Amino acid sequence: MKLYWAPHSRAFRVLWMLEEAGVAYERxxxxxxxxxxxxxxxxxxxxxxxxxxxxDGEARLAESAAICAYVAERVPEAGxxxxxxxxxxxxxxxxxxxxxxxxxxxxxxxxMGVSLPKSSAGWGSFDLVMEVVDAALTPGPYxxxxxxxxxxxxxxxxxxxxxxxxKVIDPTPAMVAxxxxxxxxxxxxxxxxxxxxxxxxxxx
Numbered sequence: 001m002k003l004y005w006a007p008h009s010r011a012f013r014v015l016w017m018l019e020e021a022g023v024a025y026e027r028x029x030x031x032x033x034x035x036x037x038x039x040x041x042x043x044x045x046x047x048x049x050x051x052x053x054x055x056d057g058e059a060r061l062a063e064s065a066a067i068c069a070y071v072a073e074r075v076p077e078a079g080x081x082x083x084x085x086x087x088x089x090x091x092x093x094x095x096x097x098x099x100x101x102x103x104x105x106x107x108x109x110x111x112m113g114v115s116l117p118k119s120s121a122g123w124g125s126f127d128l129v130m131e132v133v134d135a136a137l138t139p140g141p142y143x144x145x146x147x148x149x150x151x152x153x154x155x156x157x158x159x160x161x162x163x164x165x166x167k168v169i170d171p172t173p174a175m176v177a178x179x180x181x182x183x184x185x186x187x188x189x190x191x192x193x194x195x196x197x198x199x200x201x202x203x204x
Contacts (some may be wrong), residue, residue, distance in 0.1 A: 011052035019187035068150040095151040
């Protein structure tokens with residue numbers, strides 16, 4: 001597998017996911033700050049010109065949730081997704097795609113001060129999204145109880161980012177505890193170290 005990525009981007013989710021999966025993979029750094037994502041070579045990998053993107057033999061795909069789902073199914077021994085037919089797979093799929101469908105639009109709504117009727121926005125409202133996330137995290141320790149999955153990579157990245165970097169989330173105790181558990185995971189720490197090394201190399 002080959003990950004096309006850049007530090008301080010949504011590619012962190014997939015970097016973390018691959019570290020959790022424990023699978024051998026190659027990293028291809030895309031200099032998104034200087035337009036490398038818009039070159040014909042990269043647009044052939046992801047026509048949207050965004051990171052992350054992943055190739056695996058003849059397979060090529062983009063979109064964080066899709067890549068995380070692919071990796072979970074490609075490496076089933078890592079236990080990062082409920083098996084087909086497991087009733088828990090419904091909740092898993094819901095929160096795997098919750099980031100793109102609800103969290104990110106809610107963040108934009110909050111940061112830009114956009115006012116939309118609750119019935120018109122697919123995510124309802126920022127406050128509703130935060131209520132749903134808090135309720136989903138309250139039982140703990142992860143979205144599916146004791147099983148950590150790709151859904152935690154996706155949703156957890158947004159909760160962590162929304163609290164610490166964007167500062168758009170006023171965190172509840174459940175959110176704080178959840179982020180503490182996630183950031184203590186060895187794979188999360190390895191992903192951070194990879195990003196830090198890339199940033200240090202770029203700085204010279």
